[in-house]
Amino acid sequence: MRRLTSALAAGLFASLAATSHAQTVDRVTGWRSDLSFWLDQLRKQHYVYKSKPLPPPLLKAADELSKNIPKYSDERVLFEMQRLAAYIGDGHTYVLPLGAERVHGSVIPIRFYLFSDGLFVIDGQPGYEKWIGSKLVSIGNTPAAVILERMKPAISADNPFGYKWIGPPFLNLRGAIESLTDGSDVDSIRVTLRTRSGVVQKLKFATVPPPRMQGVPKLMASRLSKMTVPLWLTDVSRNFWMKSVAPGTLYVQFNQVMDEPSHTLKQAGTELDSALADRTTTKIILDVRHNNGGNSYLYPPVIDALTKWEAANPKGKLYVLTGRNTFSAAQNFIAQLDKRTRAIFVGEPSSSKPNFVGEENDIQLPWSGAIASISNRYHENIPGDKRGWIEPDIRIELSSTDYFANRDPVLMRVLAH
Numbered sequence: 529m530r531r532l533t534s535a536l537a538a539g540l541f542a543s544l545a546a547t548s549h550a551q552t553v554d555r556v557t558g559w560r561s562d563l564s565f566w567l568d569q570l571r572k573q574h575y576v577y578k579s580k581p582l583p584p585p586l587l588k589a590a591d592e593l594s595k596n597i598p599k600y601s602d603e604r605v606l607f608e609m610q611r612l613a614a615y616i617g618d619g620h621t622y623v624l625p626l627g628a629e630r631v632h633g634s635v636i637p638i639r640f641y642l643f644s645d646g647l648f649v650i651d652g653q654p655g656y657e658k659w660i661g662s663k664l665v666s667i668g669n670t671p672a673a674v675i676l677e678r679m680k681p682a683i684s685a686d687n688p689f690g691y692k693w694i695g696p697p698f699l700n701l702r703g704a705i706e707s708l709t710d711g712s713d714v715d716s717i718r719v720t721l722r723t724r725s726g727v728v729q730k731l732k733f734a735t736v737p738p739p740r741m742q743g744v745p746k747l748m749a750s751r752l753s754k755m756t757v758p759l760w761l762t763d764v765s766r767n768f769w770m771k772s773v774a775p776g777t778l779y780v781q782f783n784q785v786m787d788e789p790s791h792t793l794k795q796a797g798t799e800l801d802s803a804l805a806d807r808t809t810t811k812i813i814l815d816v817r818h819n820n821g822g823n824s825y826l827y828p829p830v831i832d833a834l835t836k837w838e839a840a841n842p843k844g845k846l847y848v849l850t851g852r853n854t855f856s857a858a859q860n861f862i863a864q865l866d867k868r869t870r871a872i873f874v875g876e877p878s879s880s881k882p883n884f885v886g887e888e889n890d891i892q893l894p895w896s897g898a899i900a901s902i903s904n905r906y907h908e909n910i911p912g913d914k915r916g917w918i919e920p921d922i923r924i925e926l927s928s929t930d931y932f933a934n935r936d937p938v939l940m941r942v943l944a945h
Contacts, residue, residue, distance in 0.1 A: 558630075558895035559597045559605050563590060565894055566609070566623070573902045574621065575885050586615035601714070602631045603703030606898055611682040611707070613900070619855065619879065620886035620903040622684040625701055626738055629897025633701065634735035636717055640664060640696040641747065644925040647672050647696060648932075649721065651751065653736065661752050661932055662721035665728065667705055668712035675699065678708045686859075686880040687916040693820075693852035693879050697744055702735045724752075746783075746818050746853060750932045758936035760849075764818050768796040768830075770803065774943065776810040778803060782830065785822030785857040797829020804837040812837065813942055814865075815849040817875060821856025824907075831864055838869055846871045847942045850920060854878035856886060863909035866918055875924055875938045877917040883908045 567590060570577055593608050600608065609623040626633040637653035638660075647664040651657075664672045676695065683691040683698075698704045705712050712718065716732045723729055749761040759779060763769060767788050770780040780800065787793055803809070812834070838844060848862060848871045859880035865871045866882065880886070887905035892898070922945070924938050 556597050560594055562893040562895045563594055569891055569902055573904050575904050575906055583615050586612060601706060603633060604706040606631050607703035607707050614682055614684050618885045618903050619684050619686040619690050620888060620901055623898055623900040625703055627899055631896060633738050635700040635738045636733040637736050638700060640699050642692050642696045643928040643931060645927050648928045659721060661724040665720040665722055667719050668709040670709040675708050686884050689852055689877050690879040694744060750934050752932045753934040755934040758934050760815055760817060760936050760939060776808060778809050779813045781815045783818045785827050787826060793826040794829045797833050800830060801833035811845045813847045816854050816858050816862060817849050817851035818853050819858035820853050821858050824857040824860045827861050835868055848873050849875045849938055850878045851876045852879050855880050860907055860909055862918060867910050873918055873920040874922040874942055875920055877919060881916055882910045882913040882918060
């Protein structure tokens with residue numbers, strides 16, 4: 529290796545130090561300009577706060593973040609921006625903690641899901657699949673239960689169930705780990721897992737680039753079980769489909785309030801109406817557990833087919849399966865069902881309210897290139913309804929045991945009801 533002279537080494541060090549200082553100053557100024565821009569856009573665009581002052585706790589937290597930018601990594605600043613968005617109090621006002629042009633996001637190579645019995649690994653990038661099925665004990669020095677409690681106020685949500693949907697996928701983000709855990713070395717993150725055999729494993733993970741994804745990933749079938757994949761996880765990518773599952777029983781899965789290139793929701797409504805026209809169907813199971821929204825102007829043909837069937841079948845039963853992913857336009861949809869039909873709701877509460885502030889209204893922060901959204905619309909489906917969610921008539925939560933064995937206790941319960 530070629531040696532540098534002392535003079536050259538000293539000059540190079542000084543040059544690097546000056547460059548580093550300039551980059552640090554530019555970075556801090558840039559983030560502070562993004563923060564100021566974002567607060568200004570909230571005042572101009574948010575449905576509530578364009579006509580009233582921003583919450584004092586938000587402004588205090590924003591001031592604290594501005595002071596801490598020099599010592600936080602870019603990934604943590606981005607996550608802390610999302611934490612600020614949560615002060616607004618609705619699920620459509622957020623700052624995405626991944627995807628900023630200037631921030632190369634990174635994750636630990638495993639994915640978590642919150643079941644009724646705790647946080648578990650449900651997926652792993654190549655080489656890390658052996659940890660699927662393990663229960664999270666801690667990250668750094670922080671127990672899983674404490675991490676979840678710390679996560680709640682950092683999640684943009686319409687009701688207390690939103691964190692169950694959004695929180696676990698965030699827990700592998702480096703910025704979130706920096707923010708929510710104690711004693712974590714971000715270059716070698718300590719994760720303690722309890723394996724399927726009950727052995728406690730203390731591991732270290734380097735962060736890696738995040739996998740390609742669009743939005744919060746939907747639940748997939750268990751990668752452990754060789755049992756038949758349960759019906760609700762067989763075809764999550766299709767927006768709307770249906771299948772007869774027993775004599776007189778039609779299962780309908782509605783996964784996104786959007787038209788597909790070759791299949792519109794108007795066509796879906798017509799097909800549903802035709803399937804119900806012979807009056808042999810006495811039970812409809814409508815599954816919206818994967819449906820996190822879309823365009824509320826598209827679902828009326830589906831509502832019309834269901835209300836027509838109910839009117840013609842006064843003894844017929846309509847079961848609506850909801851969960852933490854049920855959100856936004858799907859919340860409008862189930863609120864209309866609650867208002868206009870005899871629907872029996874089963875499963876988990878949805879992540880929104882019958883009436884809510886919420887609309888995707890994207891902006892981009894000018895320095896970091898981070899993507900944000902500011903809610904600018906109020907949806908009132910049931911005038912005067914103050915409920916925080918539609919409580920299921922039959923409440924059932926998914927356990928890790930059922931999931932990893934490819935069992936669906938919600939559908940099993942309805943089929944037996």
